[in-house]
Amino acid sequence: METAQHSPQQDGNVMTISAFVLIDTTGNHTKSAYKTITRIQGVKAVYPVTGPFDLIAHVEAETLEELNDLVMARLRGIDGVTKTNTAIVLDL
Numbered sequence: 001m002e003t004a005q006h007s008p009q010q011d012g013n014v015m016t017i018s019a020f021v022l023i024d025t026t027g028n029h030t031k032s033a034y035k036t037i038t039r040i041q042g043v044k045a046v047y048p049v050t051g052p053f054d055l056i057a058h059v060e061a062e063t064l065e066e067l068n069d070l071v072m073a074r075l076r077g078i079d080g081v082t083k084t085n086t087a088i089v090l091d092l
Contacts, residue, residue: 016060017067018089021075022053029080030054036078042070053085 025033030048037046037057045058057075061067071086 016062017064018058018060019067019071020087020089021057021059021071022085022087023055023057023075023081024052024083025054025080026082027080033078033080037075040070040074042066042074 023033023037034046034048034055037043037055042059042061043057044060047056048054049056059067059070061070067086067088071084075081076084
């Protein structure tokens with residue numbers, strides 16, 4: 001299993017925003033949503049999990065606008081995705 005960084009990454013002069021997106025799917029769409037999510041640019045890892053959500057995706061973006069597009073348009077636009085909850089990683 002891949003271990004995610006615990007703080008935002010700085011690559012050169014660009015600060016990367018890292019977040020975890022908890023994803024709820026409907027019916028038997030979990031497997032197809034998983035496959036689709038793994039192909040989206042900005043998604044670093046996807047895990048099927050137990051609990052109130054079906055999948056957790058580790059994502060990275062260079063700006064909040066890019067993160068917004070990734071979550072609101074690309075992830076929520078996947079057939080079978082009914083709900084997302086995003087937690088942005090903070091630097092302590």
